[in-house]
Amino acid sequence: MDPGAIAIQFLNGLQYGLLLFLIAAGLTLIFGILGVINLAHGSFYMIGAYLAYWLSVKTGSLATAIALALPASLLLGWIVERFAISLLYQRDHLHQVLLTYGLILIFNELQRIIWGNDVHGVPVPAILAGVIQLTELQSYPIYRLFISAICIMGAAGMYLSIHATRIGMMIRAGSSSREMVQLLGIDVSRLFAIVFSVGAALTALAGMLAAPISSVYPGMGENILIISFVVVVIGGIGSIKGAFIGSMMIGLADTFGKVMVPEFSSMVVYALMAAVLLWRPRGLFGLKAA
Amino acid sequence: MPSLSRPILISLVIATIALAAVPFVSDRFHVQLITQILVLATFAMSLDLLVGFTGLVSFGHAAFYGLGGYSLAILTRDAGFISIWQTLSITLIVCGLAAATVGWLSIRTSGVYFIMITLAFAQMIYYFFNDARSFGGSDGLYINTKPQFAVGGVMLFNLQNRTTLYYVVFTVLVATAVFLWVLLRSPFGQVITAMRFNEGRTRALGFPIDRYKLVSFCIAGMLAGLAGYLGAVQFGYVNPAHMAWRESGRVLMVVILGGTGTLFGPVLGAFVFVLLEDLLSGLTEHWLLIMGAIVVAVVLLLPNGIAGLLLHMTRKRPRSESQPGNLISKPRIVDVAAREGPILETENLTKEFSGLVAVNLASLQFMAGKVHAVIGPNGAGKTTLINLLSGELSPTDGCIRYKGRDITGEPPDSISRMGIGRSFQITNLYSSLNCFQNCRIAAQSRLSSSMRFFRPASHLVEVANHAHRALDRCGLGPRSHDLASALSHGDRRKLEIAMVLATEPDLLLLDEPLAGMGAQESREILNLLKVVARDHTLMLIEHDMDAVFKIADTLTVMVNGQVIATGPVDQVRSDRAVQDAYLGHRDAAE
Numbered sequence: 001m002d003p004g005a006i007a008i009q010f011l012n013g014l015q016y017g018l019l020l021f022l023i024a025a026g027l028t029l030i031f032g033i034l035g036v037i038n039l040a041h042g043s044f045y046m047i048g049a050y051l052a053y054w055l056s057v058k059t060g061s062l063a064t065a066i067a068l069a070l071p072a073s074l075l076l077g078w079i080v081e082r083f084a085i086s087l088l089y090q091r092d093h094l095h096q097v098l099l100t101y102g103l104i105l106i107f108n109e110l111q112r113i114i115w116g117n118d119v120h121g122v123p124v125p126a127i128l129a130g131v132i133q134l135t136e137l138q139s140y141p142i143y144r145l146f147i148s149a150i151c152i153m154g155a156a157g158m159y160l161s162i163h164a165t166r167i168g169m170m171i172r173a174g175s176s177s178r179e180m181v182q183l184l185g186i187d188v189s190r191l192f193a194i195v196f197s198v199g200a201a202l203t204a205l206a207g208m209l210a211a212p213i214s215s216v217y218p219g220m221g222e223n224i225l226i227i228s229f230v231v232v233v234i235g236g237i238g239s240i241k242g243a244f245i246g247s248m249m250i251g252l253a254d255t256f257g258k259v260m261v262p263e264f265s266s267m268v269v270y271a272l273m274a275a276v277l278l279w280r281p282r283g284l285f286g287l288k289a290a
Numbered sequence: 291m292p293s294l295s296r297p298i299l300i301s302l303v304i305a306t307i308a309l310a311a312v313p314f315v316s317d318r319f320h321v322q323l324i325t326q327i328l329v330l331a332t333f334a335m336s337l338d339l340l341v342g343f344t345g346l347v348s349f350g351h352a353a354f355y356g357l358g359g360y361s362l363a364i365l366t367r368d369a370g371f372i373s374i375w376q377t378l379s380i381t382l383i384v385c386g387l388a389a390a391t392v393g394w395l396s397i398r399t400s401g402v403y404f405i406m407i408t409l410a411f412a413q414m415i416y417y418f419f420n421d422a423r424s425f426g427g428s429d430g431l432y433i434n435t436k437p438q439f440a441v442g443g444v445m446l447f448n449l450q451n452r453t454t455l456y457y458v459v460f461t462v463l464v465a466t467a468v469f470l471w472v473l474l475r476s477p478f479g480q481v482i483t484a485m486r487f488n489e490g491r492t493r494a495l496g497f498p499i500d501r502y503k504l505v506s507f508c509i510a511g512m513l514a515g516l517a518g519y520l521g522a523v524q525f526g527y528v529n530p531a532h533m534a535w536r537e538s539g540r541v542l543m544v545v546i547l548g549g550t551g552t553l554f555g556p557v558l559g560a561f562v563f564v565l566l567e568d569l570l571s572g573l574t575e576h577w578l579l580i581m582g583a584i585v586v587a588v589v590l591l592l593p594n595g596i597a598g599l600l601l602h603m604t605r606k607r608p609r610s611e612s613q614p615g616n617l618i619s620k621p622r623i624v625d626v627a628a629r630e631g632p633i634l635e636t637e638n639l640t641k642e643f644s645g646l647v648a649v650n651l652a653s654l655q656f657m658a659g660k661v662h663a664v665i666g667p668n669g670a671g672k673t674t675l676i677n678l679l680s681g682e683l684s685p686t687d688g689c690i691r692y693k694g695r696d697i698t699g700e701p702p703d704s705i706s707r708m709g710i711g712r713s714f715q716i717t718n719l720y721s722s723l724n725c726f727q728n729c730r731i732a733a734q735s736r737l738s739s740s741m742r743f744f745r746p747a748s749h750l751v752e753v754a755n756h757a758h759r760a761l762d763r764c765g766l767g768p769r770s771h772d773l774a775s776a777l778s779h780g781d782r783r784k785l786e787i788a789m790v791l792a793t794e795p796d797l798l799l800l801d802e803p804l805a806g807m808g809a810q811e812s813r814e815i816l817n818l819l820k821v822v823a824r825d826h827t828l829m830l831i832e833h834d835m836d837a838v839f840k841i842a843d844t845l846t847v848m849v850n851g852q853v854i855a856t857g858p859v860d861q862v863r864s865d866r867a868v869q870d871a872y873l874g875h876r877d878a879a880e
Contacts, residue, residue, distance in 0.1 A: 037402060039539075087590060093402060094347060098546050099589040101539055105582030113576055226413065226535060233406040266417035270410040274395065277407050281399040 004138035009255050015144045017251020018151035022206040023224060024231040024243040025158060026199025032175040032238020034192050036085055037096045040103035042225025044200045046218075047107065048073055048207025050115055053122045053216045062125045066208050070201060077200025081193050089192070108218065117218055122211040147209045154202060155244065162240065167194060175238040227254075230273045236286025245284060295604040302554055309460055313453045321456055322524075327564045328459045329521045332466050334544040334556035336513030339470060341542070342550030343479070344506040345486030349405045349538050350392070350412025354385050354511040356533030358518025360419060361385070363431040363528045374437040374449075381519050382512050388415075389511025390504065397503045409535055420530040430529035433522055449523045459520050466513055467553050473509070474553075475746040477734050477753075482506050484720055484731045491718045494680065495793055496706030496735035547588055549597025558596050633658040633797055633827050634679065634710070639688035641674055648674040650851040651688070656797065656844075661819075661828040663838045663859075666848035672831040673715060675848070676799050679829070680712040681705040692797075706735065711795030713786040715802045715831075721775035725766050725785055728774055729757035732792035760792035764818055780811035787818065798822065800830040804837055816841060839863070 027041050048069060055065030084103060088096050124143045131139040162168035170191050174181045182188050207220075214220070231250050235242020250269050257268030276284065294302070309328075313321055333355055340346045361381040365371045371380075392411045399407050420428050438448040449455045473479050485492045485499050493499050522528045531537070540563075548559020566584065570577035592599055632655040639652040649671040656662045664672050677683040679690060681702035689698040692708060706712075720728050733756035734747065748754070761767050764784040769777065774785060783803060790798055803819065804812050816837050819828065823841065832838050838845070839859060846856040847868050855868045862868055 031402070037405075084586065091593070093405070094341070094542075094546060094550070095589050095593060097347075097349075097405075097539075098543060099586055101543065102582045102585030102589065105578045105585065109576050109579035109582065113579070222536075226409070229406055230410065233403060233410075237402060263421055264417075266421060267414045270414040270417070273410045274407060274414070277399055277403060277410075278395060281403060283403070286403075 004135040008138055009259055013252035013255035015148045017248040018148050019206050020231055020251055021244055021247035022151055022154055023203045023228045024247055025240055026202045027228050028232045028243045029195050030199050033195050037093055039100035042221035043104055043107035044203040045207040045224050046221030048204030049211040049216045052208035052211040053120050073204030074197050074201040077197030081196035119215055119217040121215050124212045230269055233283055234273050234276045236283030239285035242285035297604045313456050325456050325459050325524055327560050328463045329517050331557040331560035332463050333514055333517035334541055334560050335466055336510045337541055338545050338556045339510045341545055344482045347405050348408040350408035351514055352537035353412035353415040353533045354514035355518035357385050357388055358515030359522030359528035362519050362522050363433050366433055366435050372435050372438050374439045377437050381515055385515025386508050386512045389508045393504045393507030397500050416530055416533040430527055432527045436523055470553055473743055476744055477742045477747045480747040487720045493702050494712055495732050496703050498703045547595055549595025552597040555595055555597030635691045637689050640686050641678055642686045647851050652853045656829055658827050660843040661823050661841050662844040663842035664831050664846045670848040671851040676801050680799055709796040711790035711793045712799040713790050717782045719774040724771050724773050726757055726770040729760050729788055729792040732789040733757045736794055757792050760788040764788040780807055797827045802831050804834050
C-alpha cells in the first residue's frame with residue numbers, strides 16, 4: 001500500500017474507533033456502575049439510526065433530525081432503565097442477559113412494525129458532502145472527518161463531566177466500588193438512571209451519525225453490540241480509558257484487517273480480544289472481579 | 291442436584307413413555323417438530339452441564355453444535371463416509387478437541403469475561419466457516435447421504451427414515467440424560483458442583499479446579515456436537531448461522547427458561563420454547579414481539595425457570611444418606627517424636643501489594659508436632675502469611691520449604707495435596723450441603739484421582755469413613771445431616787476444622803479458629819485443637835492471648851509485616867520489644 005492509502009485507512013480506522021467509543025463508553029459504565037450486562041445496548045444504536053432516517057425524511061435536515069432524536073433517545077433510555085433494567089440490579093448476570101435479550105426481540109420487532117424490513121439510505125448533508133483531496137488520486141470524505149470531530153467532542157465532554165462535576169465524581173466512585181457508593185448514602189437510583197440514559201443517548205447518537213455512511217437496516221444493532229462488547233472486554237469492564245484504547249485498537253484492527261487479510265477479516269477483532277484476555281484475563285484496565 | 295419428588299418422577303416417566311409413543315399417534319409434521327425439540331433438548335442439556343452444574347456461563351456453545359453438523363457434512367462429502375460409527379466417532383473427536391482448545395484458553399478468565407471470551411471464540415469459528423469458500427461459505431453445505439447403521443456389513447437402518455431418526459434422537463436424549471445423571475453423582479460430579487458453590491474453598495481443599503472445568507467443558511462440547519450431528523441429519527444441511535451468537539443466545543434462553551441445574555429443565559425449556567415459536571409464528575407476523583415480552587416476563591416472574599417452579603411446588607425434605615456401618619474412629623498413629631526439625635520453613639518471605647509490604651523478609655521455622663501461634667495487631671500481615679503458605683498468594687520474594695522441598699509458587703490445590711490444610715478466617719463452607727457432604731468433598735480430594743465419572747460418590751466407603759471420622763473428632767457426629775447453613779457460628783467453625791482434618795493434612799494452617807466465639811464455644815474449640823495437636827503440626831493465627839498461651843509451643847509476633855520475635859512461648863512472652871510493641875499496648879488497653 002502506498003502512504004496515501006495507508007493514511008486513508010488510518011483515518012477510517014480512527015473514525016470507526018471513535019464511533020465505537022461513543023457506544024462502548026456507555027456500555028462499560030453501565031457494566032461497571034450498574035453491574036448490568038445490557039445486550040439491548042445495540043438496540044439504541046439501531047433506534048438512533050432509524051430516528052435519524054425517519055426524522056430527516058420528515059424535516060428534510062439531518063441536523064434537525066439529530067436535534068430531535070437526541071432528547072427522544074435520552075427519554076427512551078430513562079424509560080427502559082426505570083421499567084426494566086432497574087428490576088435487575090443485584091440479579092445474576094444470567095438473568096440480565098436473558099431479559100435484555102428479550103428487549104432486543106421487542107425492539108427489533110417494533111422497528112419492523114414501524115419502519116419495515118427495507119434498507120434505507122440517509123443522504124449526507126450538503127454542507128458536509130465534499131471530499132478533501134489528499135493526493136492526486138486519494139481523497140477523504142468530509143463527512144467522516146465530521147463524525148470523528150463530533151465523537152472527539154463527545155469524548156472530551158465525557159472526560160470533563162466525569163472529572164469535573166459532582167455526578168462525574170459519583171461515577172468515578174461508583175465504577176471503582178459500587179457497594180461503597182451505595183453505603184455512602186448517594187442516591188444511586190438517580191445516578192443509575194442518569195448513567196443509563198446518557199449511555200443510551202450517546203449510543204443512539206452514534207447510530208444517527210453512522211446512518212449516512214452505513215445505511216439503515218434491520219439487525220444493525222446486534223452487529224455493533226457484539227463489537228462493542230469486544231471493546232469493553234479488551235479495555236476492562238468499567239474503565240472509560242480502557243474503552244477508549246479498546247475502541248482505537250478494534251477500529252484500526254478491523255479496518256486494516258479488511259485490507260490486509262480480507263479472507264479472515266471478520267476473525268481479526270475476535271482473535272485480538274482472545275489474545276488480550278489470554279495476556280490479561282480482566283482486560284487492559286480492568287481491576288475488579290466481574 | 292435436588293433429589294426429585296415423587297410427582298415429578300412419575301411425570302418424567304409418563305413423559306418418557308409418551309415421547310416413545312409419538313410416532314404411532316402423531317402426523318408427519320409433528321414427528322418432525324418433536325424430533326427438532328429433542329435435538330434442541332440434548333443441546334440445551336449439554337449447556338446446562340456448564341451453566342447449571344459447573345457454573346460456567348458459555349455464550350459460544352452453538353459453535354460446537356455447528357461443528358458437529360459441519361463435521362458430518364464434510365466427512366460425507368469429502369471422505370465419503372456413510373457409516374454412523376465412522377462419522378459420529380470422528381465428529382465427537384473433532385468437537386472434543388475444539389472444546390479442549392477453546393476451554394483451555396477460556397477457563398483462565400471468569401465471570402463476564404468468560405461469557406465474552408467464549409463468545410469471541412464462537413464468533414471466530416462462525417466467521418471461519420462463513421468466509422471459507424470450500425465449506426460452502428454463507429450458504430453452508432448439503433448432506434446428500436444420510437448416515438447408515440450397519441453391524442458386520444449388514445445395513446440395519448439408515449437415518450433417512452423419519453421414524454428411525456426420531457427413535458435415534460429420542461434414544462440419544464435419554465442416554466444423555468442418564469449419562470449426565472450418573473456423572474453428577476460421581477466423585478467428579480460432586481467436585482464440579484462444589485466448585486460452583488465455592489470455588490476458593492474447593493481449590494484450597496486440594497482440587498485442581500481448572501482441570502475439572504476443562505473436562506466439563508469438553509464433555510459439554512462433545513454432547514453439543516452430538517446434538518449438532520443429529521440436527522444436521524434431520525435437516526440435511528448445515529449453515530454457518532447455526533454457530534452464530536444468536537443461536538448461542540437462543541440455547542441459553544432455553545436452559546434458563548426451563549431451569550438451570552436440573553436435567554429435566556432444559557428438556558422442558560426446549561418444548562416450551564419451540565412450541566411457543568411454532569404457535570406464535572402461526573398467529574402473527576410480528577410474533578417475536580410477543581416472544582420478547584414472554585422472555586422478559588419469565589425473567590421477572592420465574593427466575594428459576596419452569597423446573598424451579600415445579601420443584602418449588604413439590605418440595606420435599608432432602609433425603610438423608612445412609613450411614614456407613616463401620617465407624618470406628620481410630621486415631622491416626624503418628625509418632626510425633628520421630629519427626630524432628632522443621633516441617634515447614636520460610637526464608638526471607640516477602641509479599642508486596644503495589645507499594646505496601648504486607649510481609650517483609652519473614653524467616654520462620656515450624657517444628658513438626660508443635661503448635662506454632664502467630665500473633666500481631668490487625669494489619670500485621672498474618673493472614674497474608676497464611677495465604678502465602680497455602681499458595682493463595684505467591685510471594686514477591688523469598689522461599690517456602692515443606693519437608694525439605696521448595697514449594698514456593700505452587701498453586702493452593704497442590705499444596706493441599708502435599709499435606710498442608712488450611713481453614714479460613716471468614717467461615718468458608720458449602721452452605722447448601724450438609725456437614726457430612728462438606729467433609730466428604732474434602733476427604734474425596736485425597737483420592738489419587740477424583741476424576742471418576744461413573745460410580746456414585748456415595749459409594750466410596752473409604753471416603754465416607756474419613757468424613758465421618760473427621761466429624762466425630764470435632765464433635766459434629768450428631769449433626770452430620772444438618773445443612774452447613776443451619777449450624778450455629780461455633781459449629782461452623784468446628785466444621786471448618788473438620789473439613790481440614792478430612793483432607794488428612796500433616797500441617798494445619800488455622801486462621802483465627804476462635805474468632806467471634808463465646809467463652810464456652812472457645813473452650814470447646816481449644817480442647818479440640820489440643821486433641822488435634824497430638825498427631826498434627828499446627829500453625830494458627832489468633833487474637834485470644836489466653837488461648838494462645840494455653841496451647842502454643844512456639845510464638846511468632848508480627849507487627850506491620852515484620853516478624854519482631856519468634857521462639858518458645860515463654861521466651862517471646864518476656865521479650866521486652868514484644869511487650870513494648872504489642873503485649874504492652876494490649877495490657878494498657880484492657
